[in-house]
Structures are given as structure tokens and as C-alpha cells.
Amino acid sequence: MGTIVVFENVSLDGVTQDPTGAEGFSRHDWRVGLTPTDRAAWDKLILDDALGAQALLLGRRTYEFFAARYPSRTGQLADSMNSLPKYIASTTLTDPAWNNSTVLDGDVVDEVGKLKLTFNGEIRVYGSSQLVHTLIQHDLVDELRLAIFPLVKGDGNRLFDQIGTPKHLHRVATRNVGDSLVYLSYQT
Numbered sequence: 001m002g003t004i005v006v007f008e009n010v011s012l013d014g015v016t017q018d019p020t021g022a023e024g025f026s027r028h029d030w031r032v033g034l035t036p037t038d039r040a041a042w043d044k045l046i047l048d049d050a051l052g053a054q055a056l057l058l059g060r061r062t063y064e065f066f067a068a069r070y071p072s073r074t075g076q077l078a079d080s081m082n083s084l085p086k087y088i089a090s091t092t093l094t095d096p097a098w099n100n101s102t103v104l105d106g107d108v109v110d111e112v113g114k115l116k117l118t119f120n121g122e123i124r125v126y127g128s129s130q131l132v133h134t135l136i137q138h139d140l141v142d143e144l145r146l147a148i149f150p151l152v153k154g155d156g157n158r159l160f161d162q163i164g165t166p167k168h169l170h171r172v173a174t175r176n177v178g179d180s181l182v183y184l185s186y187q188t
Contacts, residue, residue, distance in 0.1 A: 002119035003142040004057065004112070006132050007049055008159055010146045015153035016129055033151065038178030045147060045177050050080045054121030057112065059128035060090035066126075067098035087115060087123070089131050109138045116140065129157045137164055141188055144169065148182040 008016050034042065058066065063086065070081045086101040089108045096103060104111035112135065115123065125132060125141075135141045146159075173185035 002055070002116045002121060002123045004116060004125060004135060004140055005053070005122050005143045005145060006125045006135070006141050007145040008127070008132070008147070010148050010159055011151050011153045011156075012148065013152045013154065014158040014160060015156040016127075016132075016159050034181070035179060038180045041178035042147065042181055045181075045183060047077050047080075049124070049145065050077055050084075052122060053080070053084060053124035055085040055087060055119060055123045056081070057087045057089070057115070057123050057125045057128075057131070059131035060088060060093050062127035062131075063088045063090070063093070063096065063098070063101070067096070067101075071098060089128075089134075108134060109140070112140050129159075129161075132159070133161065136160070136167060139167075139188065143172070143188070144184075144186045146184045146186075147177065148184065150180045 010016055066081065070078050073082075082099065084100065086096070086098060088096055088101060088103045089112070090103055093103050104115070108131070125135070132141070167188065169186035169188055171184065172187050173183065175183050177183050
């Protein structure tokens with residue numbers, strides 16, 4: 001059986017929207033304020049996380065963001081991202097160009113439920129805030145991994161916007177990443 005693991009970069013006030021500044025919501029790349037030690041530790045965290053995944057589950061916008069960048073990149077992270085099976089939750093995308101990509105047809109809750117039953121291993125969700133909200137609302141997330149950045153955004157989409165009912169989580173890991181970042185892992 002597959003497990004859904006959501007990995008998000010989060011500001012201290014819970015914002016997950018546009019951490020690189022590439023979407024135009026904010027021109028600020030959260031990584032700019034990191035020391036070289038912080039950046040190296042965060043890069044290693046991201047690589048280790050991607051190497052532990054057996055598949056990706058992405059919303060359309062995150063898929064398009066990654067698909068525009070990773071196919072032309074080289075290195076361990078790019079090799080991992082490019083080789084993983086990718087499942088896209090979208091009602092508008094019909095012909096994904098990035099290799100090993102499949103658009104989930106039908107209701108996303110039903111499709112992800114089926115994917116969890118038929119897939120063996122960790123299915124990683126990066127970004128994809130609308131998808132993450134839906135997955136959390138329908139109790140489809142098995143683990144949340146959060147890289148907490150030392151900044152307050154003030155506005156933007158938050159990880160737990162529109163969740164509805166309270167969700168009780170169990171902390172399974174806490175660690176420092178470099179000198180400024182904190183990594184938290186919770187199971188549902």
C-alpha cells in the first residue's frame with residue numbers, strides 16, 4: 001500500500017505560497033536569506049527526501065513548474081525527479097510531456113485513494129497547495145514533512161487554510177537544518 005507524504009517549505013506564519021518567487025506572488029526567494037551552511041543543509045534535505053520517494057503526486061501548477069525545469073537539469077536530484085513516476089491531479093491537463101507522467105482521471109479523492117491502494121511505497125507531494133488541502137480534508141495524507149523557514153510572510157496561502165475540521169497529528173521527527181531552518185515531521 002502506498003503512503004502519501006507531503007513535503008512543504010513553510011514560513012513561520014504558515015505560508016507555503018511561492019517560496020522561490022517564481023510564480024509572481026512575491027518577488028522574494030525564501031532561500032536568499034539563508035547562510036551558505038543553511039543552504040547546503042536544505043539542499044541535502046531536499047535531495048534525501050526526493051531519493052526516498054517512489055512516486056510524485058502533484059497538482060497541475062506544480063507539475064508545470066517542475067516539468068519546465070527538471071528535464072533539462074542534471075545531477076542526483078534531477079535524475080531522481082525525472083525518473084520517478086508522476087501522477088498529476090488536474091481537470092485541464094490532458095497530455096503531460098514530462099516522462100513517466102500520468103494525469104489522474106475523475107474525482108481526485110477517489111483517484112488518490114485508488115493510487116494508495118495499488119501503489120507500493122512513498123508517494124511524495126511537493127508544493128501543490130490546493131491538492132494538499134484536499135488530501136488533508138479527506139484524510140489521505142499519511143505524513144507531513146515541513147521545512148520551516150525563518151521568515152514571516154504576512155500574506156499568502158497557508159498550509160492549513162480551508163481544512164475544516166481539526167486534524168490531530170503525531171510528531172515523529174524534529175531537527176535543525178543548518179543554523180536557521182527547522183524540519184518537522186508529523187504522521188496523521
